[in-house]
Structures are given as structure tokens and as C-alpha cells.
Amino acid sequence: MSTLNSSVDRDRPSTWRPYTDGACNTCVASCCMLPVEVKASDLIRLNLTTADEIENSIKKTAKRLKKEGVISSYREGSEFFMLTQKSNNDCYFLDSKTRRCTVYENRPDTCRGFPMKLGPRISFCPVVKN
Numbered sequence: 001m002s003t004l005n006s007s008v009d010r011d012r013p014s015t016w017r018p019y020t021d022g023a024c025n026t027c028v029a030s031c032c033m034l035p036v037e038v039k040a041s042d043l044i045r046l047n048l049t050t051a052d053e054i055e056n057s058i059k060k061t062a063k064r065l066k067k068e069g070v071i072s073s074y075r076e077g078s079e080f081f082m083l084t085q086k087s088n089n090d091c092y093f094l095d096s097k098t099r100r101c102t103v104y105e106n107r108p109d110t111c112r113g114f115p116m117k118l119g120p121r122i123s124f125c126p127v128v129k130n
């Protein structure tokens with residue numbers, strides 16, 4: 001393990017590294033092992049629900065998605081859904097072998113904005129090289 005890898009702790013943003021162009025090409029998709037909260041609009045874009053279903057009952061939609069294993073929780077106040085993480089912390093949509101997002105074209109806004117617009121430490125990421 002390189003010095004870079006051993007000093008980055010995903011759970012401690014103070015240890016993260018400045019994001020650089022191309023860093024993702026050789027990373028293990030470390031950011032896809034962080035908790036990801038998404039909005040109903042993201043779930044609609046992912047074809048996991050419809051605007052009608054959300055309008056009918058966002059709570060029932062959350063209950064169904066939780067039962068199906070897509071989300072782990074739903075926060076009523078903020079209307080944020082937490083995507084399920086696998087036992088190794090991988091995102092529900094991360095291909096464990098290729099380390100690539102399986103829904104990249106339709107990925108949630110949270111993922112699109114990370115780390116330059118969103119995240120606990122803007123412009124820093126928990127890069128861990130392959």
C-alpha cells in the first residue's frame with residue numbers, strides 16, 4: 001500500500017486529498033463507498049419510481065424501495081433517501097469488480113456534484129489508488 005493510500009481515511013475528510021483531473025481513472029471508487037443521500041427526482045431519473053407514485057405517497061414509495069433493498073432509510077423532514085450500501089460499503093449501484101457505476105448516465109445529483117460542489121470537504125476526495 002502506498003503512503004498516499006495509507007493516510008487517507010474515508011471517514012475523516014481532514015485526511016482527504018485535493019481532487020485532480022483524472023484521479024478517478026486509477027481510484028478504487030472510494031467516493032462510491034461513502035453514504036449517498038438522494039432526492040425523489042434522482043430516483044425518478046433512475047427509473048426506480050415515477051412522479052405519480054411520489055405524488056401519491058412519498059412515504060409508501062420509500063417503504064417499497066426499502067423493501068426492495070435500494071434504499072436503507074428515508075428522512076421525512078428533508079425528503080432525502082439514503083442509498084443502500086453493501087456490506088463492504090460499496091454503493092448499491094457500484095459494480096464490485098470493475099469499480100464503475102452501473103447507472104453512470106443517470107447517476108444522482110449528489111454524485112454529479114461531488115467533490116467540487118457537494119460533499120463534506122469541497123474540492124477534496126478520499127482517493128485510494130487501485
Ligand code: SF4
Binds near residue numbers: 032095
Ligand atoms: S450511484 Fe454511481 S456514482 Fe453514485 S455513489 Fe453509487 S456507484 Fe457511485
